[in-house]
Amino acid sequence: MTADWNPRLWMDTFSDLLEDEVEYDDSWTFQFNYSLSEELSTEERRRRWKIYCHCVHGRFRCSSCSRSWPSARVVLLFRYRLRSNRGTVLMRPFGQVCRNCCQDFELPGFSQREVEEALLSLFRKIRKNCYDEEDEDQDDFGSDCSERVWSKPHESQLCEACSLGIWCQED
Ligand SMILES: [Zn+2]
Numbered sequence: 611m612t613a614d615w616n617p618r619l620w621m622d623t624f625s626d627l628l629e630d631e632v633e634y635d636d637s638w639t640f641q642f643n644y645s646l647s648e649e650l651s652t653e654e655r656r657r658r659w660k661i662y663c664h665c666v667h668g669r670f671r672c673s674s675c676s677r678s679w680p681s682a683r684v685v686l687l688f689r690y691r692l693r694s695n696r697g698t699v700l701m702r703p704f705g706q707v708c709r710n711c712c713q714d715f716e717l718p719g720f721s722q723r724e725v726e727e728a729l730l731s732l733f734r735k736i737r738k739n740c741y742d743e744e745d746e747d748q749d750d751f752g753s754d755c756s757e758r759v760w761s762k763p764h765e766s767q768l769c770e771a772c773s774l775g776i777w778c779q780e781d
Pocket residue numbers: 672673674675676677708709710711712
């Protein structure tokens with residue numbers, strides 16, 4: 611698994627999966643927003659924005675000392691909506707700080723498989739909440755933060771999502 615943040619991998623995987631996962635004629639776009647908030651305003655709700663928060667395995671590398679570390683609790687925040695046949699997905703990955711250097715938040719790197727699993731569960735939410743399809747798989751790979759049993763303690767003070775009080779809750 612790479613420790614480098616790779617937006618291209620996310621965008622390519624999104625386009626690859628889209629055709630099979632969303633069998634409608636609407637056009638969907640995928641973008642990053644690194645300051646996305648997990649709170650929806652009344653206005654945003656009215657504009658049909660929805661929130662999905664997902665937890666995945668990722669890997670980080672410190673840009674100062676090059677130390678690399680794995681994390682089972684990398685939080686990904688998505689906003690999505692479908693309006694007038696145009697679908698939009700915004701994603702924010704949350705970073706972690708190197709324990710030795712305590713400097714900036716580093717962005718996570720992921721394996722192809724982690725990216726696919728995260729996007730597949732996002733597409734399930736989209737089918738359910740934008741197209742009123744039945745949620746055929748309630749289990750969600752068991753990958754929501756609240757459901758997973760963590761093998762290692764999570765260092766909350768080094769985690770950007772924790773420092774903002776963001777947990778994997780759905781609206
Ligand atoms: Zn470091």
